[in-house]
Amino acid sequence: MQTRRDAAILWLFLILPVGYMVAFVGYPVVYNLVMSVQDVTLGNLATWDRPFVGLGNYVELIANERFRLVVRNSVIFVTVNVVLQIAFGLAIALYFENRFPGARYMRGLFLAAWMLPPLVIGALWKWMYAADYGLINYVLESIGLSDGPIYWLSNPDIVLAAVIAANIWFGTPFIMLLLSAGIANIPRELYEAASLDGAGAIQRFRFVTLPMLKATLLAVACLATVYTMRAFDLIWALSQGGPIDASNVLPLYSYQLSFEQFRFGGGSAVATFSFVVVFIVALLYVRTIRHEKAM
Template identity: 35%
Template structure:
């Protein structure tokens, strides 16, 4: 009786939407052609997905984006957390500064960085030309490779602080006695870091990796605000492609199939993390 409200909440707002999307993925549903009804097509939508070159490109882009950003974010976040865990004047102010990029809305971040990357009046081109490092402005968001670098840079700048806050909580839970004992035994700082700090942070890092990877695989607002998926859909993430199919082209059946595949992809990667990183002891 006590858990009934929670169970009802999960059924209505979690399990039912998932089941509904899966049901829709087995039907042809076109909002622009309502006279066609919702005929059952079985796995035809999924067959079409795997023959869709735009799907494969958006998937590979999403995976590459998640891999690169998560690796850099965990390294930078660990570095920032170690600094924030030290005792020094104005430590609270430094911690607030570390958290600042994360609390800003992603769209606000994207638009701000878009102005800085602007080829005509952007900050980066202005600085590079002022120092004489370039002769003419660089079209940062008009080149597919540079646009990818720009998207990853903004994501790393924003989310490294999120990693830092999670890891900082783990660092503060480690007793200082352990380091004192290691110091007495002759361990230097580098040995203490690799033999004590990292193993004790294993579960914390796993949680940070799972949360951030799930967030990176669902990235939409950053690409939408920074590049609009361009140039030529080269920075279009899989969630952005799903949005375009479902809410621009109004193909709900095919869009649902894409959503189911994204759900399976995120679930599989999260399961791999838990399998190899989670330590119940």
Template identity: 45%
Template sequence: MRRIVSSITDGIGFDILLVGLAMVFLVALAGLPLVYNVMMSFQQVDMFNLNTLSRPFAGMENYREVTTQPEFWLVMKNTAIFVFGSIGGQFALGFALALFFMARFPFAATIRGVFLVSWVMPGLVVGALWAFILAGDYGILNEMLKGLGLIDQSLFWKSDPRLSIWAVTIANIWLGLAFNMMLLSVGLAAIPRDLYEAAELDGANGWQRFSTITLPMMRSTVGAVLALGLIYTLQQFDLFPAITEGGPANSSTVAQYWAWQWSFQLFDFAKGATVSVMMLVFVLIASFVYVRSTRHEVRG
């Protein structure tokens, strides 16, 4: 017994124990549901056979039916707008704020902490707030745009098919802005200050220092931030029921919300699983990019 305890408490044995417990946790809470979901995408699953594992095998029929739905390409277009619009907006604004807060000025840390409030707020709460901000008749956003002279009459962000997907995208940019700023700030802080001082002594201006020092030194951080942004955006669900409910006429329905509609509104769990598996492919690609972007940092 003492030999077993000794083998566990020494460095190697304890590491093996921790890794083993982590593997059990991942298999139980992530691996099994994932396998179960993939299996459902190749079966016929509805309310009548959901509680049993004896289900008709459908092969690729679910994938064929999902991809031939009239709204399929609209959902894919909305998903692309939502994902790339969110990632681009979060990254650009997050990078700008990270650079801004690198400067030393009074209350910089306090102001930066205020930005982090958006990241810790639940998605449904953020959606409810933005539902009021984006309201066509009394929304704050319309009043701000009118005050700036950018629009003459109110825009109905949530009910206009041309604007609804952008309404949710704007809310998601605000939600993920602090996360991007935080990660990019960490990357900027890791760049040695003496590089900037040497470049300044050589006569390099601000843009030259940014393009020759900041961007090259931030390459791995930028790759990780973009990959994580893709993963989190593809998982974002809460904003849609709170702001647009996928409407009007599916103009703001994205893949993750479409999967929920298949499963919990139409009760076709196989089709919902099929859409989820299709999204999983994109998440795996983003995860691969993330791992590749951080590999050399881990080695270092």
């Protein structure tokens, strides 16, 4: 029989991990909010008694051209990543949904890229992007797509695209896997019925796969957004956000303000902007998977 003490233990089991997350994430988030309205320097870091500056840090940020560039870069970085990861992920998932020897095993192998530490991926792509001896310039030159080295990481006009491409390579396999699971849940009969009605492959994709995948796509887009908004290691290794902030995004900028310029209040204010966006997307994600009974 289940005693009262046993029930109490069960609640303790639940409270331990949830309490941990509240203590080590919830508290820092709140602490961050507090710091974002204070003037925090290396000198007063150790005390609670820091000058209150109201929205000063935020006002300063919004007036700052650098911050506006970083926001613009972040929007581009996240949007292009989410759209292309889903597009490539869907294409790969559909290809390996065909039945042929080794299909499932090969589909799984893509995940090897996603398992690598992002910092290592940044280092590896930095080597491949090397202007004079790098693999990418060599391939582009030998197939005639470029003549002469392209300075992927030192040309401010293309560095953001270079960083985005590396992150797409990293993120796509996981997105592909989630989409595969969604596709596998579509009842086969729908395709058979569509075929009987004379629908070709493209029509079956448009009128069966896409509509049936709508909820999965929304959930996956939310997850991809959340994951892309936390990208740090890969960009830090590739370009450190440079040159002249051309590939700088919110997490890097916040980190630089805090730990390179020791403007902790500014770093916290930048973080708040991201937190609000991430929080909204996370709630949307939870809502989507809650309302999706078919999955």
